[in-house]
Every structure is written in C-alpha cells, then in structure tokens.
Amino acid sequence: MAFLSQPRALQIPELLLRIFQFSEPEDNCTNARVCKNWSNEALAVLWRSVMFDVVLELLGPTTRRAIGDLIFVRCPEPADWSRFNHYAWRIHHLEVSWDSYHPSIFQHIASIRSRTELFPNLETLDFDDDLGNVHLFTHAKLKSLVLQSSVNAGDCPHTKTALLHLPLQTRHLETLNLGYLLIPKEVSHSDLASVLQGLPALKTLWLPGDWLVSQIADALAWHPVLECLVSTIIHRAHATTWDVFSTSLDPHSFPSLKQLDIAVPFARAALLLSQTHRPRHLVSFTLKCYWGEESVHSYARFIDVICSNYPELESLSVQGNDAEQYPAALQRMTFLELRPITRLSGLTQLELTHPLQLDLDLRHITEIAKALPSIEVLYLNDSPRISSVPNLTMSALVTLVSLCPKLDVLGMYVNACTTMPRISDDATLANLSIFSVGRSPITDPRSVAHFLESILPKACLLYSHTEDRVHSRLWDLVKRMIHQSEES
Template sequence: MSPGLANDLQLQAASDHGGALVVTPGPFYSPVQIPELVEEVFSHLCNQDLLSPARVCKTWSDSALNRLWRNLLSPFPLLSLIGPIQFQNGNDMDFIHDIHGADWSRYAFSAHRIRSIYLTWHTHVSVRALKRFNECIPLHLTTSLVASIATYSHTPSPLPRHVVPFISQSVKELVLRFSYSAQPSLDSTVVQSMLAAVGAAAALPNSSLEELELGLPSHTTDTYICVAIAKCLEKHRSTIAKLALNFPIDYQVWSSICNLPRLRELAVSPFHLSELGIYARITPMIQELVRAQPLLERFHISLLASGLEPPEGPDLYRNIIRQLLGLHSLRSIAVYATAPLLLSENDIREMGVSWPHIQAVRLQPRIFWSGAPFQLAETNLSTLASFLRHFPCLKELDLSLRCHSLPPAEQPVLTPVLRVLDVGGSPVPRADIEQVAAYLASVLPPTTHVKSGGFMAGPEVRSVWRQIVQRSSVIQKERSQNPTMALQT
C-alpha cells in the first residue's frame, strides 16, 4: 500500500476529553482508486482489454500503461515514439527522418515503464536505426529501467545488437540465444553481435546482472567471446545467481564461474575440448567447481568428446557424477556425456544419500553423437526402482533404459512423488513389450506421466515406447480396480 494512502487511512487522535479518546477517521477511498488493487486487477487483462481503462483516470491510466509497456516483443513501438519508422527498400525498419533534435517527451513518458524486452528473429528494426537511437538519445534518458532482456534467433543475425541501447545499470537478466546453424561462414556475424551485447554488459559501472544465458552454435570456437564473458562475469561477480553458457568455453571462463559467490544455478554445454582436453583433465575441474560452489542448487553439464569411443572411454559415473556428490544442496542435476553409464544399486544409493533434496535427475549419455554403439548408453531397467527407493523427493527422472531382460517383479514404492519419467532416449526393448509394460506398472505410481518422444529417437522407437506407456497405464487401472491381480511376468 502506498505511504500516502496508509497515512490517510490511519485514525487521527484529536484530543483527550475527560478520559474519552476522540478519533476522527480520514477521508474515504474507493477500492477502484487504490493503485495496488488496480494493478492486481489489470494483471489479469490482455493488452487489448487494457486500452479502455487507460483512458479512464490517472490512477487507472498509469496502471494500464504500466502493464501495456511492461514487456516489449520488439523495440519498434518504443522507437516509433521518437519519429516515423517504416520498412526501407523492403528490408528492416528505419527512421524516415533524421531524429537529431526530435521531441523525446513521448519516449520519456513510456520508456520508464518497460521492464523486459524479448526479441525474436521476427524483429525487423535495423541496426542502423538502433545506432541512430543510441547516438541521439538525451543523456537524462539513457538510464532506462529495463530489468530483463532476451533474444532468440533461428538464424545468424545481428539481433543481440538491438539490445545494446537498452542495457542499463538496472539490467538483471540478459538472455542471448541462437539456435544451431549449419553455416559456419556466418559465425562471425553471430559472434560480433554477441560480443557487442556482452561487452555492453561488462562495461556497466555497477554490478546488477543476476541471470546470464548465452547460446551460440556448438561449432563456434571464437576465443574473443570467452574473453568478453570472463570480463562480464568479473564485473557482475557479486550479483550473478544463474548462469547458462550453451557453447564451447575455455578454462578462463571456468575459473570465473568458480569465483561467483552467489551462484546457485549453472548450465554449461559443451566444453571446448581443444582447451580442456580429455576427461582426465575435466575431472579435476569438476572437483574444483564442487569445492568453490558447494551451494549450487541446479547443475546441468554436457561433455561431448567425439574422440572418446567406448569401451575405451571412461565410466560416466566414476569420472563425472561421483565428483558431484559434494553438492549436497542440489535440487536438479543433468549430465550429458559421451561415455557409458553403468549404475549399480550402490551407486544410486550413494547419490540418494549425497543429494537428499534432489527433485530432478537427467542422466542421458550421448554416445550416439560420437558414432559409438547406442546400446552402451543405457542403464538397466532395474535402476528405475532403485531411484524411487533412494530419492524420496524425486519428481522428474530422465533415463535411457535397456530392456533386454526383465528384473524380478517389484512392489510399488510406498512414498514416491515421481511426476515425470522420460524414457525418450531408450532403444526398442528386446524383452516382450507386454512384460516391460507390466514391470513399469508394478514400479511407478499411478500419477507418474511417462514421456517417450525423445527427439533423437526414430519413429519406430517412439511407436514401440508409446505402446508400452499406453499398455502400462491400462494395467495400472486394472490393478486399481482389482488389487489382488497377479503380476504378469
């Protein structure tokens, strides 16, 4: 509640007359004039519905305009407040007239309401227009209040440069992501654009960035971007809590990550193998991270080494996962690597004891990315029951299950909270699919949703697992109606 309203609503003591306290109530306020209530109501309206209340009164207008301008999907609406802007020669949008000496009052009225800018490949504002904007904006308007900036592009383009003028001392979230590109010749465009945005964030006078996510094509190997990221992490060292770097990084960036005191969520994928070398060098780096960041709550890592071919490659659990057991605050872990994953009951028990609060586990060895036999990547079907026994808080589990033979029938775990089981990376079972479905029905709680549509799996694999999931659901329903029904094995 606003301070002025709180003061007006207080009862004002007038005087003490013969021991009787006389109070006078303040002025009456209608609920529709309380800004906090109006903001709450307007938060449930779409942009089209906000146009009418924006014309009612000052209280309603301010609240409606705050909602309308809060999230931008393009800089076009904001730039159009400065001067006419349209497509030039059928390409991106640009100002029609010179904006030197333009009236910035409309911009000043609306710009301070913006909290996030979300740009996609549909953004058609030219880099030239943004450059002119950056050159002409009055000094007193340069410190915008944008807290969240995100860009997503399917093709190499200078999209990140569009956010540079909006990066201010108050920016808290910066997301710049490109999808995979099969055209390495265009990488320079991507990297230069990313460098411009990351460099602007690194040049800020104060530390404000709390979340940083950068994604580039996986074949990008530019060392300048790693240098820029290391500088950005150093600048915002005291505030960054969430970090995702989805492209090759080097040891300099890794050292910067280890020196972030407030880091709680980390995703790195993949390492730059030419810099970090084989698993023998990566293992001590994982140990360094565990010592430096014991309070990590979410850790996702991808280690793709095409030169390591099983069975010569190291065991994923012994070399990587076991090194992470010191992260006792973990709530989510994902490990993707080109190494075989062979889990025993003791391994799973060890993980359960070390990660008592874990809610999401994703262990998907990506051996098939390196051309190695796919079958070596899966864990035995019996590990499913082990996870349910030793992870009491587990809600999401992602595993590749090998169903060559069936383990003994299991009794359902009494206190499972598993909501989602993702078997999308599993191969076609060699065992009878009816028996596989019956085993899943005997282990999983009825409320568990089983996902089988892994993007790496072919149509045959998806079809078989879809049948297994459907049959398992039918068996569970039958057992709920007849609890004494014998398990078919």
C-alpha cells in the same frame, strides 16, 4: 462512477497488479480501458517485457523491406516521442533482435535521444545486434545484460569499443551473459579482464568456453560477490583449447562462488578442483566435455576429486555424450567408478551422461537411492549414443518409490522389454513430474503403459527420444494409451 462501484479490494494497486500478472495480454488491453487506476497496473504488466519491434510502433509507422529489415515510413515527430515517453518508463525488460532493423532506425534515435535514457527503468536487456548501438539502451540502472551475435562479431566494427565502455555505462551490472557472443580477435584477454574488473557488482557471468583462460579467471577470482560462473562451447574447435581456468589460484580466491559450469576435459577439471586454493563454497558444479582421448580413469578420477573436496554439493552434472571422434577408445562407466557419488548425501540434482550406457543394475540403483534421500532430479544417462540391452528394468522405478520420495524428474535407460513388475496399489512416485526413457528399448507397449499408469502420477509427462523408428513408434503408442486412460 465505475471506479466507485468496484469492490474496495479491486481499488488496491498492489492487488490489481498481482491479478493482472495472471491475465492474458488481450484481457489486460481491456483492463487498461476500465479506469485510470486499472490502466496504470494493466499497462505496467503489458509493457514490462517487450520486443523492440513493438516499441518502434510508438515512434511512427514502420515497414519491413523485401530483405527483411524494419525501416521508418517517416521520421519520428515530437508527438511520436511524447507517445513513446508515456510507455517507455514502464519497460523493465527489452529484447533487440539481430537483422530486424535498418541502420537508419538507430540513427534517428541517436540524433534525438543520444544524451538521455531511452528506457529509464530498464533492468534487463537482451541485445542481438551490432554492438555499436548498445549504448543507446544501457545506463546505470541496468542489472542484467545479454550480448550475443547471430553473425561474427568481427563483422561489427564497434564491438571492442562497446565492450570496453561497459564499466562506464553499466557499473552496477549484476548479470552479464557473453556466452554466445563471438568475440573478435581485436579484443584481447587483458581487454576483457579489465572490463570484468570494472563491474564490481557482478554476481553471474557467462563466457565463451575458450575465453575462460587463466588471465581472466585470475581477474574474476577477486570479485567479492561473484556467485555463478558459466562457460559455453560454441564450436567444436573450442574443444581443443583446454588451457582454461586457472590451476594456480591465490588464497581466498572466489570468496562467494557457489555455482561453477565449465567446459574442460575430466583431467583438467580434477586438477583445478584439487588445487590448494580452489573455490571453497561450491554447491553446484557442471562439467561439459567433448570426449577425446580420455579413459574411464580420468572420468573416475574427476568423480573422486569432486566428491572428496565438495561433500556439501547439492547439484552435480557431468555432460559428456559425444562419441563421434574416438568411439573405439571409450569404455563403460561401472558403479565402481561412480560409487564416490554416494558420499554426496545432500545432492538434490544429479545428471550423468556418457557416450556408452552406464553399467548399472538394480542393486546399484538401490545403493544410489539410499545414499541420496533428498534427490529431486536424477538423470542416469537415459540416451547413450552407443548402446546394447540395458541391465536395468522397470523394477528400478519400484525401488525408487520408497527411497526417493522427493523425486521430481527422472531419466533412465531401462530395458522395457521384460515382464513388468507387480506393485501395491499405493506404491507411486507421487511427486514425479517428468520421466524420460530416452533411447530405452521396448516391445510390448500395452503392458508398459499399464505399469506406468499405475506407478506414475496422472500429471507426469513421459519423454522418449530415440532414432530407432520401431522403438519411437512404440513409445508414442505408450503415451497415447496413458493419455486415453486419463481421459476416460
């Protein structure tokens, strides 16, 4: 009767599912008890993405021992498995966390379900545990797999076997993230290259920075649908291993690659992006670099190469803000070295970081803004590690009002100690949602707050992150003033 008395719209499963996706978990627990129709859709939302700890509660009572890991109070019984099956098919995303489970838990599961799929509709698996157990969760329908280790993977004896079996178990995998997996020495470059060649549907791949060597890059170059390739830096020691990627690619390499995110020095990046058979279709490029004995020339050479060879680039991020090893060898980046960026008229995102503040003034900001009319995200080194008084002032925001109407996120290192500029009543950065001032100096929080609340939208968030206690306190005061003004 309750079902018949409902409006017809609330009897349509697709509409119910959409509504429940915006509901709180507590509300969906209640919705699941209304009727069978509501129950199916509410449970679909509740169980779509879960932690493995929650799933274990279906198999019987568990307890956490003094050392922190979970263990079954008793072995799961047939009735427990029946309850488990009622929910397991609804799970599409599962997270398994390291050091949370006693080995006997996986032994119990393997003894009962070693030949059948635990989660038949599982599409995404985040696995941070002994890789010897990952086979219990993988199957042919899996689309996304994140493997990481909170301890050295070499301490897990089955890591190599688990990696080598991935193509057999997950042949249709589209996303593989090994970026934070400490791959043991027993796994050779040829082993990993063989694994990646056995995953023909791979579209997105994350690797540790020191594993993107030429042998693996050459193997990836023939992937027909690989669109995104990312390398990570786990330890500073990896920053000394620069023989990564390949500078002698074959014709037609990386036919589908659009996004490349690598950790190499500027000179190496310039070399691989200027080779004859470089990836041709990049629209997004990120370079992560620990500063070593590199000069402004190598940075400028890289900027010139990427702007010359990839005029259609939409996103460019150059991340190199570590000045701990060679601070004396560093030089400021001037607008002369950065000017090639103005050729990339289609840029929507630009992020530049450097240990020293960029040598920019209002004229340079105006030229950049005029050249990048579609820019939405603009970070111009808002937090240099070694800095002096910046040439830029808050007047730069007034310049951006008319030249960058699509600006959504802005980060700049500015001198907020000067007199605030005057603006017209309708001169606002209407679409700005985040403004980061980073380590910018400030003296008069009241005048800064008054200016910012007149030029920034009410919903815009102001961020600062400076170790200077005085400036940090003053920027916090600016935030409170703006917030109080909005409330009133």
